[in-house]
Amino acid sequence: MINYGRFRSILAERHDQVLVLTLNRPDRLNAVGDDMHEGLEAILADxxxxxxxxxxxxxxxxxxxxxxxxVKGFAEAPVVEKTPYQTMEMVxxxxxxxxxxxxDVPQPIISAVHGYAMxxxxxxALLCDVVLVAEDAQIADTHVPVGLVAGDGGALAWPLAMPLGAAKYYLMTGERISGTEAVRLGLALKTLPLTELQEQALSMAQRMAALPPLALQGTKKTLNRILRHRSQLVTEIGLQLEAATFLSADHKxxxxxxxxxxxxxxxxx
Structure with a gap:
């Protein structure tokens, strides 16, 4: 059996055929650091x-x-000299x-979003197949305000969920969207009271887990062709430009x- 709980910053709990993954750096509001990025990559591959x-x-x-x-970790991290090529390649x-x-993940993934998703x-959250949000949710792509191009998935996910003009505005400004507004714009499926969010997400996952897996996963794979096609269009250029802005004085x-x-x-x- 695969040990999904081998990473410090991600808790893993099985409920029969459902795996619940909890981002677990609450002191940093679950900012992606420590082994979280590596852990997500490995778990999704598993x-x-x-x-x-x-x-x-x-x-x-x-x-x-x-x-x-x-961002705080970026500023506190020891300076490691890298060439511009090394920085861009890493990012x-x-x-x-x-x-x-x-x-690539064949199973449906449901994100249960409360508080900040920035x-x-x-x-x-938006790369998951179903997005549920609590009433207190605040969603924003904050790359531009910290001096970075919104290239690590924002340009892929946001325009598929809402009109392009709205996506442009929110990606270029980093303005926050409430849980209710996220549902209205199409970023999320439904808004729930915070006290019900995790229970409802688990219940939905259990219902999906009970469906015929070949049919369910084949449907997801088919629909993800849309995401793959869009990814081929925007991801490479977006990530290259984001990597370039990592080197900018504005980001520092x-x-x-x-x-x-x-x-x-x-x-x-």
Whole structure:
């Protein structure tokens, strides 16, 4: 049996044929750091070869689903000299791998979103097959405000869920969307009271797990061809541009001002 609980920052709990994955860095509002990125990649790859699991729930511990990349961690991390090529290769490879893993998983994945789902956190939620949100949910792609191109999945997921004009606005500004508004725009299936969110997500996963798996998984695979086609169109260029902005002075200013709790000043460099 696969040990899904081998990562520090992801809790794994089995309910018969349903696997519940909980992002578990509540002190950082489940920011993607420590071994979370690596763990998600590995677990999603494992699921591809595990016929005993027929549905998955992805949720967050504590007060948030996931606030995205660990901006504070970026600023606190020791300086490691990398060439521009090494930086771009690292960013594009890891993000592309994670997107591919989501698209490869045969089982349906339900995200149960409460509190903040920001940046990469929003992408993790929206790459799931069904998105349920609590009434307190706040969803945003916050790449641009921290000086980065929204390239790690936002340009893939958001325009498929809402009109292109609306997706452009929210991706370019990083403005937050409430749980109710997320349902109205098509980002989420339904809004639930926070106290019912995880129970309802598990119940939905159990209902899906009871369906004929070949039919269910074949339907998902067919529909994911749409995502794959769109991914071929936008993901490579988006990740390359995001990687380039990791090297920008504006991104360094955004990370520094976040830690120092001051207003950033950007110069387009």
């Amino acid at each position: 699921l591809h070869n595990d016929s005993d699991i027929r549905a998955v729930v992805l949720q967050g511990a504590g007060r948030a689903f996931c606030v995205g990349g660990d 594009t490879r890891s993000a592309a791998n994670l997107i591919d893993r989501f698209l 940046g990469l956190g929003a992408t993790l 200013e955004a990370a520094g001002s976040f830690v120092e709790k001051r207003q950033p000043v950007f110069h387009g460099r």
